[in-house]
Amino acid sequence: MADVSTALSSRQKAKLDEVADLMLEIYRTLGEMRILDPAGIEEGPHNLTHLLPISREHGLAPEVVYLYSHLPYIGPAAGVTDFLWGSTFADYRDADDISQGRDPFYASPEPDAGFEAEDGEYMRAWYTPLVNMGNHQSVWIYDARKHRIWSIDQEGWMSTDPALEGNNYGPDNVRNRNRFDQIPSRPAGEFLRDIVGWLRTLELVPGGGEHDGGNWDADAWRALYRSHGWPDHFDGDAFEVARARWSCGVDAHHDAEEPLRAVEKFVMWSRHGQGDIEKAKTAVMDLKDDDARWVGKIEVWKAEKKAARIQRELGKARDEADHLCPDGICQKAEDLPLWEAESCRSAAESAVPDEDGKKKEAATLQLAYEASLADAQRLRPNTTFQAATRRDPPGQDRTARDIEWNEKFIAEFEIELDELKAWGERVPTTATKAREAVRSEVEKYEEGLKSARERLERSRKWLAAHPGDSE
Incomplete structure (x- = not known):
């Protein structure tokens, strides 16, 4: 990358090195916090000579090319994908990330439209994202010439930088709706140092991205960090066990309340089912052709059978909820450690130790299981x-x-199939469309029964081969 380095002054390189160094400090802080495994932090400089053609293809400024070779990157050994504020880690050793970095907000600007077109370009040659966008959340954009950073929410199109709270919008006087020049930014070093500081004071709690499995709560994690001595006397090993146990507890609470969710689901389906019956009956009344009326009657029969199945399932769900969640309480406080222990045991068994990156996770879950079991x-x-x-x-x-x-499915479907065949015999031979509709529905029932019998046979064989075992 000698040609790039020689094109930059020592002052320019010092600013770019500052960004790389502070990104490394952020990554190391996340390692200390046990968000990622420090073994996955891959420091610069990197030899990216092979990527110079794609950098030139996208017209990247020398500052950006230099920065890409000096930034630290997060490799697979880190064991994590999510970064901060819903973002994910960018890796400019990857040609795809370089390309996506020209459209980090997925705006799909008009090709070669320029920066003044209504849906034109918005990434100057000296701009680059420092993170990738997660699920419609924040992206950090670095201006390598002004040495400033924007942190921008893709949906709200405003700053997510806490230091700029209350000053999120600038004058909206640009024609190009993709441009973000009007959104406030601030000096890069100041922004990145604040990120480190916010992590250390827990004003910013990492996590909450689209890959965290849903088990994240800023207040709960903040309490766990503090109770384990963050930042000055942090017991990282104990924290990881406590976090795993907390996560197991979240999963266990979700499992415990499944009976109540099942009732809610079937109540909602029941309302829709009754509506479908009324719609089908109304449609039949408006039909004049005799064949079409028979086809409409078939739709009414199908809607009624579906509604009847839902009502049966609703009754079963209510009985189970009454049994497992008396008075709407599915999990007693004194039973929580039992729930946690079972959830951690199940999770530990799923984290196969022989798989890459799973050994530590399995060991941590085993310790969480043992701690929960001891409390239980x-x-x-x-x-x-x-x-x-x-x-x-x-x-x-x-x-x-x-x-x-x-x-149960097979028994109920066999009865319905017999009813459908008997009902179909009443359809006049002149109602050809209706008779074809009956035949088609019979085939669906038979195919469904065939699949159910195959599933039943597989399950019975498995159970016979694993007496006393479970999945």
Whole structure:
């Protein structure tokens, strides 16, 4: 990259090096916080000579090319994808990231339209993102000539920089709707140092991106950090176990309330089902052709059968909710460690230690399981999960439940199929479309029954081969 370096003054390079150094400090801070494994931080400089053709193709300024070779990057060993404020890590050793960096907000500007067109370009040659956009959230854009950074929310089209709160909008006097010059920015070093500071004071809690599985809560994580001595006396190992246990607890709470969600689901489906019946009946009344009226009657029959199935499932769901969640309480406070232990045990079994990047996760989950189990035995001595909750452990006996479900499905569908065939015999031979509709529906029922019988046979074989085991 000698040709790039010689094109820049020492002052220019010092500013670019400052950005690279501060990004490295941010990454190292995330490593200290146990957000990522420090082994995955790959420091610069990097030899990116092979990427010079694509840099030239996109017309990147020398400042940006130089910065790409000096930035630190996050490799697979880090074990994490999400960064901050919904963003993900950028890696300009990847040609795809370089290309996407020319349209970080996925605005799809008009090709060669220029910067003054209504839907024109918006990334100057000396601009670059420092992060990739996650699910419609923040992107940091660095101006390598003015040495400033914007942190911009893609949907709100405003600054997400806390230091600029209350000053998010500038004059909206640009024709190009993709441009962000009117959004406030500030000096790059100031912004990046603040990120480090906010992480250390926990004003900024990392996480909450689209890849975190939903188990993230800023206040809960902040409390965990503080209770484990962050930042000056941080017990990272104990924190990781506590965080894993907290995550297991979140999953367990979700599992515990499944009976209530099932009732809500079938109540909603029941309302829609009744509406579908009324629509089908109204449609039949408006039909004049006899064949079409028979086709409409078939639609009414289908809607009524579907509604009847939903009502049966709703009744079962209500019975189960009454049994497992009396008075709407699905999880007693004193039983939480039992729930956590079972959830951590199941998660530890899923994190296969032999897979790359899973050894530490599996070990941490095992420790979280043991800690939860110890609390459970202290709070509820000689009490099993099944005895306390009247449920099978999460993830267990799935095959037995699958067998039961398929058996009921087959029995109900066989009855409906017989009814459908008998009903179809009443359709006049002159109603050719209606008779074809009946035949088509019979085929769907038969195909559904075939699939259910195959699933049932597989489950029975598996259970016979694993007596006393579970999935």
